[in-house]
Amino acid sequence: MSTSNYLKRIAFVGAGGNSGSYMVEALLKTGKHAVTAITREGSTSKLPKGVDVAHVNYDNLATITKALKGHDALIITLGGRAPPDHQSKLIQAAAEAGVHWIMPNEFSPDTASEELLNDIPIFGPKKQAREEIEKTGVCAYISLVTGFWYEWSLAIPAAYGCDFGNRTMTFFDEGETRASTSTWQQVGRAVAGLLSLPVKAEGGDKERCLENFKNKVVYVSSFTVTQKEMFASVLRVTGTKESDWKISKEPAVERYKTGSEAMKSGDHIGFAKMLYTRIYFPDGTGNFETNKGTVNALLGLPTEDVDEATKRAEKRSETDPWG
Structure with a gap:
């Protein structure tokens, strides 16, 4: 893991997906990050140019831990058909590997809303993932709510x-x-903008740093x-x-x-x-833009x-x- 005040190496699950490809493109465009695509052994998913590739076996946690070693952050984007235990395995492996920052599989309407959680049961695991990350004592999350x-x-x-x-x-x-609601391009820019911030405040600017968003739900919209x-x-x-x-x-x-x-x-x-x-x-x-506010201007x-x-x-x- 980097000793710099900036994130250098980022591991990415779902780099070839609809939303993931835009996030990876935006991250690489900054010139500040090296991105490793974490992908299943035998996967034929087309990955963006410029990423490193690490193959893992989700039935063997050690392979995931090995792939995540030395990374500063992990971004998780999983499709709806992904096995329900995959994110938990990634979180536990990240903790074992010493990855401090995790952006979990959020990218949705406001899952910090108890009303939505009650009425849309599939959002429940998103809250559970945030709690699991925090409980590791090693990792911290930044959950990005984007709307559909x-x-x-x-x-x-x-x-x-x-x-x-x-x-x-x-x-x-x-x-x-x-x-x-957000476009894929805006989501990509938001991810790159957040993870390009300094970890700790610089120059007295306490808002523009990752520590300001530690274990928080963050909102962005188009x-x-x-x-x-x-x-x-x-x-x-x-x-x-x-x-x-x-x-x-x-x-x-x-x-x-x-x-x-x-x-x-x-x-x-x-x-x-x-x-x-x-x-x-x-x-x-x-309408989380009105009710919660967004980081659009800050980023x-x-x-x-x-x-x-x-x-x-x-x-x-x-x-x-x-x-």
Whole structure:
């Protein structure tokens, strides 16, 4: 592990994933970090150029510990199909290897909200991971809450209610509830910005250092928008008018309930309805920019063009938006 006041070597799980590839690209672009992609033995995942590679066997904790030795930080991005014990194994191996900083598999709506944790059970492990990291006595976490990914979610009809192909739009309630969401690029910039901060304060600036975020949930966003505002962007990008679309409304609470029932039988559309509609309840839990504040300004993150992000979502909708 580096004795510098800056993180030099960063281990990354999920470097070839949808979000992970943007984070790795942003980290490497700083020129301040060496990144090691931690990947399963036999994995054929395409990895970003410029990373080192360490193969591990999740059934052999010693291989993970060995791969993490000498690293200053570990970033974990795991897909929904990853075995539920993988993150715990990574945390325990990181502690054994002496990795001090962990950015766990967060990158989601506000899992520091007890209301969301109660209503979306799959978020429970995120809180448990934070507690496990802190209990190691060796590692500290920085959990990055980003909201749902904009270009991923807008492309999925069951998510934000927009179906590009069939030109239908479903508003939850009146479509006027605000929720915070982030693009993959913004998430990448936020990760790189955070992990490029000095560990301890320099020059009396106590905010711009990792110690300020130790064992905390940190918030970042691209847009805090209503469905109606997203739909306005969709109309601009597609060059269509409202009259070209079939528009409907559905009570958010009812949509959440029917989605919850459907997911019990393994319906992934029902799962998406449950998951996304909950952040549009009128209790404001989806709007963390207003309720919790973000580190956008502190990290110097740019103000993005929502239409450019909508264009990427439209393009994704033409292929497999779930992929």
